[in-house]
Amino acid sequence: MGLNARNPSPFWILKGARTGPIDKVRTVLRGLLQRFGTVNFKRQLWNQEYGRGSWNCLDTMTGDCVYPYAERYVKNGCILDLGCGPGAVGNELNASAYDSYIGVDISDVAIEKARRRTTENHRTGKNHYFQGDILSYVPKGQYDVILFGDSIYYFRPQRTAEMLTRYSKYLKPDGALIVRSWVTHHRSRAIIRNIERDFDVVEKHLYHESQIVVIVFQPPASRRAALRLAAGA
Numbered sequence: 001m002g003l004n005a006r007n008p009s010p011f012w013i014l015k016g017a018r019t020g021p022i023d024k025v026r027t028v029l030r031g032l033l034q035r036f037g038t039v040n041f042k043r044q045l046w047n048q049e050y051g052r053g054s055w056n057c058l059d060t061m062t063g064d065c066v067y068p069y070a071e072r073y074v075k076n077g078c079i080l081d082l083g084c085g086p087g088a089v090g091n092e093l094n095a096s097a098y099d100s101y102i103g104v105d106i107s108d109v110a111i112e113k114a115r116r117r118t119t120e121n122h123r124t125g126k127n128h129y130f131q132g133d134i135l136s137y138v139p140k141g142q143y144d145v146i147l148f149g150d151s152i153y154y155f156r157p158q159r160t161a162e163m164l165t166r167y168s169k170y171l172k173p174d175g176a177l178i179v180r181s182w183v184t185h186h187r188s189r190a191i192i193r194n195i196e197r198d199f200d201v202v203e204k205h206l207y208h209e210s211q212i213v214v215i216v217f218q219p220p221a222s223r224r225a226a227l228r229l230a231a232g233a
């Protein structure tokens with residue numbers, strides 16, 4: 001079916017009722033577009049969803065299970081939040097727990113919301129946001145915490161593994177990667193298994209009747225030693 005005046009957006013098929021077999025097709029299609037679409041396509045898809053309020057549930061995440069880990073491991077330093085959405089983490093973490101925060105998201109609609117909330121919250125001095133694709137974003141500097149908050153499963157498995165290894169090079173010598181993820185789908189469980197295989201897990205905890213995992217991990221000791229050497233520590 002082609003586009004027409006009633007369905008002007010290429011994403012019209014992803015809208016509408018959320019029940020029955022059509023919904024299942026939509027969910028599968030959406031997942032495929034998120035993993036295999038072009039950067040521009042993914043950006044438009046997320047912008048559309050944020051624009052029509054599908055993700056309003058992310059505006060406030062008071063007391064989220066990942067916050068105590070982010071606050072503990074950031075050690076008053078710097079945090080990089082990949083797939084930051086509309087700014088909950090950067091505005092709800094205890095402001096005295098960190099020195100600087102960078103949020104990156106593919107959706108400029110989400111980034112705009114995050115910036116607005118940051119201004120209202122008087123955190124413009126320490127929080128900064130960038131629109132970009134996690135797969136190609138190049139961080140500036142080294143971080144104490146690199147966080148993926150429900151943003152780890154939008155990539156092909158091979159790309160996810162490469163991406164985590166690439167980002168681990170932007171950790172400070174004692175820094176940690178933190179993933180918060182739903183584990184109700186076999187794909188996200190496979191990602192967590194791969195993390196456990198490829199990295200040193202510092203801690204891992206389950207929440208919400210084991211539907212959500214928070215896993216804190218670091219590069220293997222040999223790679224950490226190389227990172228320390230490179231940092232002159």
Ligand SMILES: C[S@@+](CC[C@H](N)C(=O)[O-])C[C@H]1O[C@@H](n2cnc3c(N)ncnc32)[C@H](O)[C@@H]1O
Nearest residue numbers: 046058083084085105106107133134149151154
């Ligand atoms: C489920 S939301 C989670 C948002 C936020 N981290 C939170 O916990 O509330 C997933 C976020 O990942 C972002 N995202 C998905 N694919 C991305 C990509 N390739 N690059 C950057 N951000 C991406 C989406 O725009 C969305 O804001």
